Amino acid sequence: MASDHPRANLKPLSLHVPEPKFRPGDTVDFGEVDVPPAGSVRRPDTADKAQDFADLAYTMVRVLDEDNRAVGPWDPKLSPDALRRMLRNMALVRAFDERMFRAQRQGKTSFYMKSLGEEAVSIGAAAALADDDMCFPSYRQQGILISRGCPLVDMMNQIYSNNGDKLQGKQLPIMYSERRFSFFSISGNLTTQYPQAVGWAMASASRGDTRIASTWCGEGSTAEGDFHSALTFATVYRAPVIFNVVNNQWAISSFSGFAGAEATTFAARAIGYGIAGLRVDGNDALAVYAAMSWAAERARTNQGPTLIEHFTYRAEGHSTSDDPTQYRSAGEPTAWPLGDPVTRLKDHLIALGEWDEERHVAQDKELAEMVRDAQKEAEKNGILGHGLHQPLDTLFDGVFEEMPWHLREQQQQMMSEEEASGRPWARK
Amino acid sequence: MSDVIETEAGAADTGTTRMNMIQAINSALDVMMARDPNVIVMGEDVGYFGGVFRATAGLQKKHGKTRVFDTPITECGIIGVAVGMGAYGLRPVPEIQFADYIYPALDQLVSEAARLRYRSAGEFIAPMTIRSPYGGGIFGGQTHSQSPEGIFTHVSGVKTVIPATPYDAKGLLIAAIEDNDPTIFFEPKRIYNGPFNGHWDRPAENWSKHPGGEVPEGYYKVPLGKANVVRAGEALTILCYGTMVHVCLKVVEEAGVDAEILDLRTLVPLDIEAIEESVKKTGRCMIVHEATRTSGFGAELSALVQERCFYHLEAPIERVTGFDTPYPHSLEWAYFPGPVRIGQALKKIMKD
Numbered sequence: 182m183a184s185d186h187p188r189a190n191l192k193p194l195s196l197h198v199p200e201p202k203f204r205p206g207d208t209v210d211f212g213e214v215d216v217p218p219a220g221s222v223r224r225p226d227t228a229d230k231a232q233d234f235a236d237l238a239y240t241m242v243r244v245l246d247e248d249n250r251a252v253g254p255w256d257p258k259l260s261p262d263a264l265r266r267m268l269r270n271m272a273l274v275r276a277f278d279e280r281m282f283r284a285q286r287q288g289k290t291s292f293y294m295k296s297l298g299e300e301a302v303s304i305g306a307a308a309a310l311a312d313d314d315m316c317f318p319s320y321r322q323q324g325i326l327i328s329r330g331c332p333l334v335d336m337m338n339q340i341y342s343n344n345g346d347k348l349q350g351k352q353l354p355i356m357y358s359e360r361r362f363s364f365f366s367i368s369g370n371l372t373t374q375y376p377q378a379v380g381w382a383m384a385s386a387s388r389g390d391t392r393i394a395s396t397w398c399g400e401g402s403t404a405e406g407d408f409h410s411a412l413t414f415a416t417v418y419r420a421p422v423i424f425n426v427v428n429n430q431w432a433i434s435s436f437s438g439f440a441g442a443e444a445t446t447f448a449a450r451a452i453g454y455g456i457a458g459l460r461v462d463g464n465d466a467l468a469v470y471a472a473m474s475w476a477a478e479r480a481r482t483n484q485g486p487t488l489i490e491h492f493t494y495r496a497e498g499h500s501t502s503d504d505p506t507q508y509r510s511a512g513e514p515t516a517w518p519l520g521d522p523v524t525r526l527k528d529h530l531i532a533l534g535e536w537d538e539e540r541h542v543a544q545d546k547e548l549a550e551m552v553r554d555a556q557k558e559a560e561k562n563g564i565l566g567h568g569l570h571q572p573l574d575t576l577f578d579g580v581f582e583e584m585p586w587h588l589r590e591q592q593q594q595m596m597s598e599e600e601a602s603g604r605p606w607a608r609k
Numbered sequence: 610m611s612d613v614i615e616t617e618a619g620a621a622d623t624g625t626t627r628m629n630m631i632q633a634i635n636s637a638l639d640v641m642m643a644r645d646p647n648v649i650v651m652g653e654d655v656g657y658f659g660g661v662f663r664a665t666a667g668l669q670k671k672h673g674k675t676r677v678f679d680t681p682i683t684e685c686g687i688i689g690v691a692v693g694m695g696a697y698g699l700r701p702v703p704e705i706q707f708a709d710y711i712y713p714a715l716d717q718l719v720s721e722a723a724r725l726r727y728r729s730a731g732e733f734i735a736p737m738t739i740r741s742p743y744g745g746g747i748f749g750g751q752t753h754s755q756s757p758e759g760i761f762t763h764v765s766g767v768k769t770v771i772p773a774t775p776y777d778a779k780g781l782l783i784a785a786i787e788d789n790d791p792t793i794f795f796e797p798k799r800i801y802n803g804p805f806n807g808h809w810d811r812p813a814e815n816w817s818k819h820p821g822g823e824v825p826e827g828y829y830k831v832p833l834g835k836a837n838v839v840r841a842g843e844a845l846t847i848l849c850y851g852t853m854v855h856v857c858l859k860v861v862e863e864a865g866v867d868a869e870i871l872d873l874r875t876l877v878p879l880d881i882e883a884i885e886e887s888v889k890k891t892g893r894c895m896i897v898h899e900a901t902r903t904s905g906f907g908a909e910l911s912a913l914v915q916e917r918c919f920y921h922l923e924a925p926i927e928r929v930t931g932f933d934t935p936y937p938h939s940l941e942w943a944y945f946p947g948p949v950r951i952g953q954a955l956k957k958i959m960k961d
Binding site: 315317347348349351352356358359360365366368370373375376377378379380381382383384385387388394406407409410411413414417578579580581582585586587 | 675681685692717834879
């Protein structure tokens with residue numbers, strides 16, 4: 182800049198590019214993560230106005246304390262049976278993930294995504310919602326299906342794209358669609374499900390229904406326009422919907438700073454929209470349950486939407502196609518200050534005298550066997566790449582309700598290619 | 610009109626009345642809202658006010674504001690919400706105020722609405738009809754004049770419908786609303802009020818004397834996927850839709866050429882049989898659209914005609930289109946494929 186320019190005396194501008202605290206090889210110290218004591222956050226009445234508890238977007242609802250007790254106003258006071266059911270479902274998700282991750286590594290399918298460390302987010306939510314409340318999930322909420330009793334074999338059939346897959350091998354593994362469990366078809370495009378959940382909730386409200394909608398996205402994809410469109414629609418029409426932001430700190434290799442976490446919390450996104458915002462310890466199944474129950478009551482009583490940030494940690498790679506050792510410190514998962522969600526709930530039940538290590542080990546063994554049996558059953562229907570599991574002509578089904586001439590012609594072309602090539606795609 | 614009117618018992622004896630295209634669209638929405646409680650109408654300014662072009666006038670008062678309502682200004686949100694409403698079981702008819710504003714909704718349209726039936730193997734569908742005024746000739750400048758139909762015909766899972774008369778507008782819109790697949794319904798806004806013949810410097814006509822302005826008051830459908838032969842002829846085939854149907858009719862009349870003019874009405878699914886039959890008869894094919902040229906729908910039509918009718922062709926296929934520029938404001942009549950451009954192409958194809 183020329184020296185006679187009126188701003189020549191100013192320091193030049195500089196661009197801030199966020200950088201995570203730790204990279205591969207760094208020693209991890211999460212001391213800067215602010216973790217308020219369990220039980221320290223007040224619980225507003227579900228009829229209170231969002232603006233009266235905006236401060237809750239900057240703290241963290243926690244129920245389980247360091248001595249494994251459930252404390253404070255958010256303690257949902259669940260029965261031991263309900264707690265054991267949640268623990269079992271979380272352990273089952275973990276066992277399922279473990280098995281399917283290995284199946285991908287064995288070449289039995291193309292892709293898998295674990296939810297290690299985030300099991301409480303989906304299990305706590307599913308326990309708090311009614312089974313017919315409609316879920317518009319992202320790709321790491323397999324816990325909802327498991328909690329609602331979806332047969333493991335059906336989930337595996339989808340993962341293997343085999344002849345038991347009711348999606349006819351059309352979708353990437355884990356992109357389930359389960360209408361019978363009120364679970365919307367998962368998209369690979371991020372946060373598109375947010376406005377869709379609002380639309381479903383608006384439809385439910387306009388019909389005088391009593392069902393509500395709930396949706397999930399990661400912290401990274403709160404940057405998508407769909408997120409903001411959805412929040413605007415939801416606040417305008419007071420839609421009975423719960424927005425869940427699963428802040429697991431990482432969007433593939435991009436840390437939460439690239440979605441704005443250096444400046445504020447994700448729960449605080451709610452404030453500008455006049456929506457109720459909560460920030461919860463996502464590794465505390467009781468806190469997740471309590472927040473979801475509270476939000477569900479608000480929605481069901483026409484108090485409108487709630488945004489819940491579930492503060493958690495993605496303990497594994499983004500997917501089987503990802504290698505997190507390339508971009509983050511290997512010390513992060515174990516150093517995470519909020520611990521492991523399964524261990525925390527287990528220890529709580531033990532502290533209550535309602536569980537013990539022996540039963541836990543036995544349950545893990547039982548669940549592993551259950552998953553293995555389901556896997557054997559599913560593999561009878563085939564695994565990806567071993568022959569053609571669906572009739573070839575189904576490739577053209579479902580583009581439209583009725584097949585137009587141009588698709589019929591292309592279908593005929595494909596069938597003649599099949600005949601000409603002599604491919605070993607015999608219908609199984 | 611040449612179409613068989615599909616009527617239901619009790620609806621057949623309703624009379625006809627003169628309507629412009631806006632009134633015909635309004636009537637289609639009104640009829641469908643009365644017939645099906647799942648039909649809802651939403652969009653920017655469509656509620657109390659009745660839409661910037663008045664297409665939804667009176668509907669909120671008649672059907673209530675939980676079925677006809679204004680939305681926030683987010684096209685992505687409008688279409689995303691419509692996907693969710695469809696999943697619940699409603700049959701939304703969202704309006705995008707101008708086709709030029711549809712781009713923020715593309716992901717929800719292309720990756721969600723268009724793919725939902727396929728990716729869920731039919732568990733969830735998106736039975737929505739997206740209405741949107743499109744096309745130029747109204748001094749709308751580059752953000753109120755575009756013809757983006759080619760973007761949608763390229764997407765699997767979406768139907769694209771464009772009417773050219775009030776009669777077709779109502780019948781096609783009712784058919785689109787009843788259809789269980791997502792449908793883009795582009796309304797040629799230059800002919801909302803009358804059948805514009807391309808002569809922008811002459812007095813405007815209205816629909817009062819045009820046979821397509823005679824519209825049944827009740828329920829009827831014009832089937833999707835069926836072209837309309839608006840002028841029978843032997844010398845050449847002209848494939849067109851929307852505003853260009855009327856411009857082509859005028860050019861042919863002035864040139865004294867015995868052209869057969871097909872109003873395609875639906876681009877996907879396309880009435881290939883009608884196209885083949887006509888081109889094989891005439892041996893010449895001209896394609897006219899207002900949209901930009903490169904990768905426009907005319908390119909697809911040209912390829913199809915070449916593939917299917919090559920040995921019947923006596924001259925190269927002619928494409929008459931808008932230019933590959935943004936739609937200019939003050940120079941819009943230089944951009945518009947009007948009588949001069951079409952007339953020159955007509956001379957060329959008849960000389961070859």
